[in-house]
Amino acid sequence: MSIEIELKAWVADPQGLRNTLNTDLSLVSRAFEKEDTYWHSAPGIHTGSFPPSGIRIRKETTTDAQGTPTRKVLVTYKTKEVREGIEVNHEREFSISDGPLFEDLLRRFGFEPGIGKHKQGWTWDYEGITVELVRVSGLGWFVELEILEDEDLAEAVTAARTRLLDLLHRLGIDKDNIESRYYTELLACSSGDIPGLGA
Numbered sequence: 001m002s003i004e005i006e007l008k009a010w011v012a013d014p015q016g017l018r019n020t021l022n023t024d025l026s027l028v029s030r031a032f033e034k035e036d037t038y039w040h041s042a043p044g045i046h047t048g049s050f051p052p053s054g055i056r057i058r059k060e061t062t063t064d065a066q067g068t069p070t071r072k073v074l075v076t077y078k079t080k081e082v083r084e085g086i087e088v089n090h091e092r093e094f095s096i097s098d099g100p101l102f103e104d105l106l107r108r109f110g111f112e113p114g115i116g117k118h119k120q121g122w123t124w125d126y127e128g129i130t131v132e133l134v135r136v137s138g139l140g141w142f143v144e145l146e147i148l149e150d151e152d153l154a155e156a157v158t159a160a161r162t163r164l165l166d167l168l169h170r171l172g173i174d175k176d177n178i179e180s181r182y183y184t185e186l187l188a189c190s191s192g193d194i195p196g197l198g199a
Helices: 014-024 099-108 154-170 183-188
Strands: 002-010 030-042 055-063 069-079 088-096 113-125 128-136 138-150
Touching: 002 030, 002 154, 014 113, 069 099, 069 183, 088 113, 088 154, 099 113, 099 154, 128 154, 128 183
Parallel strands: none
Antiparallel strands: 002 088, 002 138, 030 055, 030 113, 055 069, 069 088, 113 128, 128 138
8 A cells, every 4th residue: 555645736837837847857748638536335325434535436548758648447545634735645546447347336336426527737757756737627727746655654754745845846836825625625616716716
């Protein structure tokens, strides 16, 4: 089980940030598109201690610098936590060959599809940090910075948090732009007072 330590922040100038990543940091990007659906137990169905975030089914296409696409379907479930604006997630993930068949299995176990999320953008690798510049449909542009650790040790999380904030600063993004709410929370908001909405 891997531990994700990550942050996301609103981006006002996505093209400028992309230029910085491609040019100033001399990184090679890969394009991606991710279509997520979150499955939860139907009302009245008991699923024990299953994480409240549910099961995420992701249909993902990644295209490398040569234009070669790679497609996969991933199943993920997490125990999520936010510590001082930084997400620390205990993640379990595996790939499947037949998405519709797995969805049929979930329905038989009493799960139902809920909120969906569509992300499109680019990803880079920078000194052990995964960087994604992403547009989330219905919300706007974000940068996501993520480090994977093998164990949830306080010193490892603290060191990772420092590295993420240092890179955010290097990219010219203020800490005030960090968004601690999950995308699913933002998407579920029906009011129009979400910062950056429509950006």
